[in-house]
Each structure stands twice: as C-alpha cells, then as structure tokens.
Amino acid sequence: MKVGFIGTGVMGSRMAKRLLGNGFHLMVHNRTIEKAQPLIELGAFYSETISSLVSQCQVVCTCLSMPDDVLNVYTGKEGIIHTARPGTICIDFTSVGADTSKTIFEMTDAKKISYLDCPVSGGPEGAESGTLTIMAGGEEVAFHKVKQVLEVLGDTIEYLGPSGSGSIAKLINQYLVAVHSLAASEAMVAGSAYGLDSEQLLKVLKTSYGDSRILRRHMEQYVFNRHFTPGGAVKYVHKDVRLANQLLQEAGLNQFTGQLAEKAFQTAAEQGHSEQDMSAVIKPLEEDAGIIVKRKK
Structure with missing residues (x-):
C-alpha cells in the first residue's frame, strides 16, 4: 500500500x-x-x-x-x-x-x-x-x-x-483540555498567591479529587520548569475551544465554562504566548496576581 x-x-x-x-x-x-x-x-x-x-x-x-x-x-x-x-x-x-x-x-x-x-x-x-x-x-x-x-x-x-463524528468527539475532548487548563492554572495561581508551596499543593491535589491529567502535565512538564516549548500550542487550543463552544451553542447550551476558557486562551495569545505550549495560559493569570508558579530553589 x-x-x-x-x-x-x-x-x-x-x-x-x-x-x-x-x-x-x-x-x-x-x-x-x-x-x-x-x-x-x-x-x-x-x-x-x-x-x-x-x-x-x-x-x-x-x-x-x-x-x-x-x-x-x-x-x-x-x-x-x-x-x-x-x-x-x-x-x-x-x-x-x-x-x-x-x-x-x-x-x-x-x-x-x-x-x-x-x-x-x-x-x-x-x-x-x-x-x-x-x-x-x-x-x-x-x-x-x-x-x-x-x-x-x-x-x-x-x-x-x-x-463529522470524529471531529465532534475531538472538539469535545479539546473543550475539556481548555477548561481543565484554565481551572488548573487558576487553582495553582491562587495557591501561590496565598503562600502555599506549589509542589506541595500539587502533591496534595494529585491524591485528591481535584487531580487531573492536565494539572499534572502542565505543572510537572512546563510550568514548574518555566519551559513552554509547545507540545500543543496556545493558538491551536484557542482555535479548538472556539469551535467546541460553537458545538455547545448548537446543542442548546447558553452559558458554559468553555466561554471563559476561550477568553483566557485568547488573552494568552494576544499577550504574545500564541506559539507557546497551552500551559502558558497561566501566564496572564500570574501577571494579574503578581506571582509566578514555580519550584522552590
């Protein structure tokens, strides 16, 4: 063949x-x-x-x-x-x-x-x-x-x-990726803002119901190391969650968390992180809070 x-x-x-x-x-x-x-x-x-x-x-x-x-x-x-x-x-x-x-x-x-x-x-x-x-x-x-x-x-x-069935399933997956990325970023930024040790907080979350594959991926492979060479770039997740949100609207939903995720990824792209890994969606949140989520030296 x-x-x-x-x-x-x-x-x-x-x-x-x-x-x-x-x-x-x-x-x-x-x-x-x-x-x-x-x-x-x-x-x-x-x-x-x-x-x-x-x-x-x-x-x-x-x-x-x-x-x-x-x-x-x-x-x-x-x-x-x-x-x-x-x-x-x-x-x-x-x-x-x-x-x-x-x-x-x-x-x-x-x-x-x-x-x-x-x-x-x-x-x-x-x-x-x-x-x-x-x-x-x-x-x-x-x-x-x-x-x-x-x-x-x-x-x-x-x-x-x-x-179209494959494309719909993928966009639903990407919807979750985007939403989980934003939620994980918000949680870790908030923890750091209150003085919690980021690695210790992650350790706790990984053994709790708040755990997710995205939380582990983003923090362990990218955020803690401040290394944002893309596996999946911000611009692609922004594109996918925008398309996924259209699906949800067509399904009859009016307000949903993907709308916030789309806005967060758009902000990250507009601030110059478009080509960086999707975990860079955390950067505008860090800037807002005046902190950086990272390992202790």
Whole structure:
C-alpha cells in the first residue's frame, strides 16, 4: 500500500516516521521541504506538489494546522479532490469543525473518493510512540480498509459514525483540555498567591479529587520548569475551544465554562504566548496576581 502524507509538522512528522518504520511505502509533502528532510533521509519519497503525491498514492493522510489549511489542500485548484483517482481513501488527522469535515466528505463522495475525519489526541509523545487516540468519522467500509494504517499510529482507535463524528468527539475532548487548563492554572495561581508551596499543593491535589491529567502535565512538564516549548500550542487550543463552544451553542447550551476558557486562551495569545505550549495560559493569570508558579530553589 502506497501512502501519502501531507503536513510534516510537529505531529505529522512523527506519525509519518512511524509509518516508515512499519514498512509502508511513504511519499510526503510539506509547504517547506526542510520539515520533511528528516523523513526523506529515512527513506520517504518527497513530492514537490500535492497533485503529484495524490496521483501516486492509494491512501492520502493530511495533518495540518487550521481548518482553512485543510480546505485549501482538499479543494484548491491543484488539491486532493481535483487530482485523486476514484477509490482513493483520504484520512484527515487535523482538528477541524464538523461542518468542515462534512463539506469535504460531500465533495470527495461526489468524486468517488473516500474521506475520513480522524483527529487524534495524545500529543507529540503519543505520535512518537504510536499510542494516539484516534476518533474516526465517515464511511465504515473505508475505515476498515485503512485500519492497518491507523493501528500503527494509535492504540485506541474508535469508529464513531458518519462524517463529522470524529471531529465532534475531538472538539469535545479539546473543550475539556481548555477548561481543565484554565481551572488548573487558576487553582495553582491562587495557591501561590496565598503562600502555599506549589509542589506541595500539587502533591496534595494529585491524591485528591481535584487531580487531573492536565494539572499534572502542565505543572510537572512546563510550568514548574518555566519551559513552554509547545507540545500543543496556545493558538491551536484557542482555535479548538472556539469551535467546541460553537458545538455547545448548537446543542442548546447558553452559558458554559468553555466561554471563559476561550477568553483566557485568547488573552494568552494576544499577550504574545500564541506559539507557546497551552500551559502558558497561566501566564496572564500570574501577571494579574503578581506571582509566578514555580519550584522552590
């Protein structure tokens, strides 16, 4: 099976590397060839254009940044939909709104191309180790045809239903990520403002009902070390929680905690933390309180 992979950034490069390491014949494309160079050195074939890659591959994977990027890659003049052969199966790992997924599905279906929305959770470490959670929406027949590809990338792989189902599940996950990030940040800033030792407070919370995976991740890997090189950047969580909030409104909810989280991530982005790890949402709160959450020296 010849697999194409478009988008070799933080997540895509790691996922593509796993496909290479598991014997897939892989062709890659990225807007800047520099990000694809390590994969080329490992044996991937590089395509200078999307159309050239798509015309040669049975399965085309995309892992991009924003919904507009996905629409451009799929629907552009030299994009996937206009150049893929009938029978091609496309797997989009990008986090986008359900409307975007459904729009692309309808366009690909008209061309007899299969499209699966398969956003992932697990971060760069999950992509590296092949332990991602993969949430799939689209035609079930197509899902089973590419299951062998997905199994190289994740250890929790769920087919959730028709087109858009995977995107909805991912946005619900990202809603919780954003809300938990804000709540954890508020709690730790408040504790520090009252003079509590941050490491001791975290130790207590980790053995209490206030514990969360996000609390541990943010504090232990990023905040205490004041190291904010992104696993998942502020700008992406802001995008995701904005899309997730639209889902909640469409579901009939009027006031919900995600609205506060969206505002917090927007503030962090506006204050220059857009490219930093999502845990940097704590920085504006620290500034407001006049403290820094960190380890004791």
